[in-house]
Amino acid sequence: MEQINEQFRTLRLSNMVHALEQQREQASTYNELSFEERLSLLLEHEILHRNQNKVKSLKRQAKLRLNAQMSQITYKQGRGLNRKMMAELGTGTYLHKHQNILITGATGAGKTFVGCALADQACEQYQTAKYFRLSRLLDDLAASKLDGSYQKLLLNLAKKSLLIIDDWGLEKLNQAQSGYLLEVLEDRYQQSSTIVISQLPVKEWFKMITNATVADAILDRLVHNSHRIELEGESMRKLDQSGHL
Incomplete structure (x- = not known):
């Protein structure tokens, strides 16, 4: 033996x-x-x-910000979550079709939880994923420009089946940052999927990008062929603290 x-x-x-x-x-x-x-x-x-x-x-x-699963998502009335849409997204079909998901809502609406739950489900389906706060992603891209690893980082990001970009729109993007982001999204366009999580409604995203031409290009690659989840209602953090979640 x-x-x-x-x-x-x-x-x-x-x-x-x-x-x-x-x-x-x-x-x-x-x-x-x-x-x-x-x-x-x-x-x-x-x-x-x-x-x-x-x-x-x-x-x-994937280094997800939260340990979240699809089964833990709360479908409270007035929250803006469509069960049918979430069930479809849970199958991972959007990944095979290289579609994006745009999640918006006020602070505490549970945007990051929903995004991380979808990413967790993608991992369960043997898909590669990576989570970034937008500011951290931009910092990493800027640093890689200085140390010569920029192309390597772009290639690594392009290979991920799912990229999650959180805290989108907290600050305006300058010319260099907009250029970095466009390169990332260009490599991924119709090749893989991206989840964007933001407090700003999609219609206001144009304003956060200084260069109008680059803004058009970025939004075209994100919004085209995307699923939108617009969360509403009272803060889920308050509900959680009061024991009514």
């Missing part, structure tokens, strides 16, 4: 070691199964654990 276990580890089938040990400890359960049936169970165990580890790794790499 030690030799078999070592062979499993050599082949990087460590999960099968535990599954085989379980079969030995519960011999009465497995003795009547054929060799092929027992082998199939071992392989299923290995595949299951590999998939679970992959999802954990994807969520860790």
Whole structure:
């Protein structure tokens, strides 16, 4: 058995070691199964654990701001959340169609929670994701310009199936920042999906970008073929504190 276990580890089938040990400890359960049936169970165990580890790794790499799941979203009346739309988005079809999601609403409306829940669901579907606050994304892009890693960062961002940009519109973007953002979105246009989270209504996004020409280009790549979630109602933080969430 030690030799078999070592062979499993050599082949990087460590999960099968535990599954085989379980079969030995519960011999009465497995003795009547054929060799092929027992082998199939071992392989299923290995595949299951590999998939679970992959999802954990994807969520860790995404660095989501909140630990949120689709099942935890509250569909309170007057909140502006459409169950049918959310159910459709939960299937991940928008990712395969390379569509964007624009989430807007007042402070405390739960915008980031909804965005992170959608990203968490994407990871469950084995899609790569990455969360950024807009200011941090712009800082990273500016820094990469200085140290020569700009193209590498752009390539890394382009490869993500889902990019989440939070706190959009808190400050106006200068010429350089607008240029960085346009390059990121240009690389991703009709190739992958982006979730944008903002306190500002979409119709006011144009004002946050100094250069009107660049503003047109950025908004065209974001708004075209996008799903919009416009959250309304009382702050979910207040509801949570009062125990009525």
